[in-house]
Amino acid sequence: MYSSNLNKKVQLNLPHKTAFWAGFFYILTFVSIPTLFLYQPIHEPNYLLSNANDNNVVIGGILEIIVALSGIITSIILFSVLKKQNETLAIGLIAARTLEACTIFVGVAFLLGAVTLHQQGAGESSIAISRTLVALYDRIFVLGQSFMPAIDDLLLGILLYKSRLVPRWLSVIGIIGAFPLFAGYFALLFGVIERSSPLTGVAAIMVAFFEFTLGIYLLVKGIRKS
Numbered sequence: 460m461y462s463s464n465l466n467k468k469v470q471l472n473l474p475h476k477t478a479f480w481a482g483f484f485y486i487l488t489f490v491s492i493p494t495l496f497l498y499q500p501i502h503e504p505n506y507l508l509s510n511a512n513d514n515n516v517v518i519g520g521i522l523e524i525i526v527a528l529s530g531i532i533t534s535i536i537l538f539s540v541l542k543k544q545n546e547t548l549a550i551g552l553i554a555a556r557t558l559e560a561c562t563i564f565v566g567v568a569f570l571l572g573a574v575t576l577h578q579q580g581a582g583e584s585s586i587a588i589s590r591t592l593v594a595l596y597d598r599i600f601v602l603g604q605s606f607m608p609a610i611d612d613l614l615l616g617i618l619l620y621k622s623r624l625v626p627r628w629l630s631v632i633g634i635i636g637a638f639p640l641f642a643g644y645f646a647l648l649f650g651v652i653e654r655s656s657p658l659t660g661v662a663a664i665m666v667a668f669f670e671f672t673l674g675i676y677l678l679v680k681g682i683r684k685s
Contacts (some may be wrong), residue, residue: 484536499655508582524567625676
């Protein structure tokens with residue numbers, strides 16, 4: 460009898476713990492926002508010959524790594540719940556999050572390569588290499604943190620909408636928000652807009668709202684019974 464009651468208690472607590480940690484790591488994916496300022500020195504044309512502080516860039520790289528790992532963790536934590544709705548899509552979410560994380564890791568490696576050249580006092584002959592590394596980071600950033608999040612949230616939005624684990628209005632925002640992000644990515648790809656354009660930020664508003672609100676909801680309210 461005691462064992463049976465204990466098992467029931469664990470089953471009741473599991474969804475709450477799942478929601479809490481999923482929400483926690485979703486909020487943690489926003490820690491890279493300061494990189495917008497931390498990476499400013501490395502984007503300067505004369506960065507390699509300047510006395511810029513490389514610590515800011517390194518800290519930014521660490522924050523991005525945290526984001527990459529948090530993204531994978533959220534998909535793994537939610538898998539136990541989402542697989543009951545559609546295991547294929549739930550596995551797809553893990554795969555998409557992992558691919559996104561890989562692009563982030565590669566992008567950080569490009570930046571740290573430029574930092575290494577700066578720390579070693581590379582001369583003017585290495586300026587082209589440094590700028591190329593930064594340009595590669597900018598390109599893979601758009602792919603990994605613009606295109607892939609649209610895939611992630613489209614999959615997650617569909618799974619949450621069907622399962623009703625969170626309010627449907629929130630799921631709908633995730634689904635609809637993916638399409639402006641797709642549009643923004645292709646607009647950048649074909650040179651219609653630039654990465655620094657306000658339209659780039661506008662394209663990501665709904666996805667950012669969805670993920671942040673989802674994180675808060677999971678932390679505070681938890682997962683509904685499907």
